[in-house]
Amino acid sequence: MQRRIFGKLAAGLGLSAGLLGSGALQAQEAHALFPNKTPLRMVVGYPPGGATDRVARIVADRLQARLGSPVIVENKPGAGGRLSAQYVKNAPASQPAVLLANPAVMVVAPLVFPDSGYDPEKDFRPISEVNRYxxxxxxxxxxxxxxxxxxxxxxxxxxxxxxxxxxxxxxxxxxxxxxxxxxxxxxxxxxxxxxxxxxxxxxxxxxxxxxxxxxxxxxxxxxxxxxxxxxxSGERRSTMAPGIPTLKELGVNLVGTGWNTLFAPQSMAPATVQRLSQLVQEVMKEADTQHKFAASNLVPVVSSAQETEKMLKAYRAQWSPVVQRSGFKP
Incomplete structure (x- = not known):
């Protein structure tokens, strides 16, 4: 009996040591990416409560657990989301920030607002696409x-x-x-x-x-x-409405979707961007994340920085000519 109890105690101690080790690794990770456990700000260009804000809060919560340091959602609404991009572009290294943005901010706005104050391709690096709609x-x-x-x-x-x-x-x-x-x-x-x-x-x-x-x-x-x-409008039928056909199924050769993607300012070190991308991909694979996304009628995406860059190029090639042909002026 004593041996069995000791075995259980030893196993428990081993588990505790493992958990402590995991916590120590997270602390080291946070220190390596952001000195002194400086909080990472995840900036959203819309008020609390909207779809982009919900995405940010789900991802920030799980990313914080993996990173071992605070990830704070910061809402910076205004000018159709453009203020948030300007804010992250100019974020000082001592106050690290990433931007969660959609195509309205990172594709359309620079085409119709020449003085938007940022260039999505020159001023930002993609971290990871996190959802599509x-x-x-x-x-x-x-x-x-x-x-x-x-x-x-x-x-x-x-x-x-x-x-x-x-x-x-x-x-x-x-x-x-x-x-x-x-x-x-x-x-x-x-x-x-x-x-x-x-x-x-x-x-x-x-x-x-x-x-x-x-x-x-x-x-x-x-x-x-x-x-x-x-x-x-998707490539295939939506999981939230499997009974509704796509445009392509019905003979209209058109696919169009929106997305929310995490971006880092160009000033953030490439190695930090890559590590954040890896962590975000891990977050998006978690059952808890996928459950929360499904409950909000959101479609999660797991995408590397390189895959996201490729997606963005294709997206701009599809949408930019339409915006320009429309002659739209705000």
């Missing part, structure tokens, strides 16, 4: 179509009805609507709203016939029968 093409219940081919035929026959509501002018849904018009050869008149809430209200009320927005904003009302999502 699709758009939904939805129609009001009163619109007399139930499938995408019928909608396209209806638009060609009734061009005066081709009003596509989007949550904001200059947003990704704005430019995706234009891309859809080009790909499907149908007229598109973009109508900008002040957010997804007012757009959804008008769509359900029939004040706007068609809407393009992120799928997560539409799916609950689609399931409740208050609007119809005819197609999604």
């Amino acid at each position: 699709e758009f939904g093409l939805a129609v009001a219940s009163a619109v007399p179509v139930k499938e995408l081919p019928h909608l396209l035929a209806w638009l060609k026959a009734n061009p005066q009805q081709a009003n596509f509501g989007v949550p904001a002018t200059g947003s990704l849904p704005h430019f995706f609507s234009l891309m859809l018009g080009e790909a499907a050869k149908v007229p598109v008149e973009v109508v900008g709203y002040k957010g997804s809430g007012p757009l959804l209200t008008d769509l359900m009320g029939g004040q706007i016939p068609i809407a393009v927005d992120t799928l997560d904003t539409q799916i609950a009302q689609h399931e409740a029968g208050k609007l119809r999502v005819l197609a999604t």
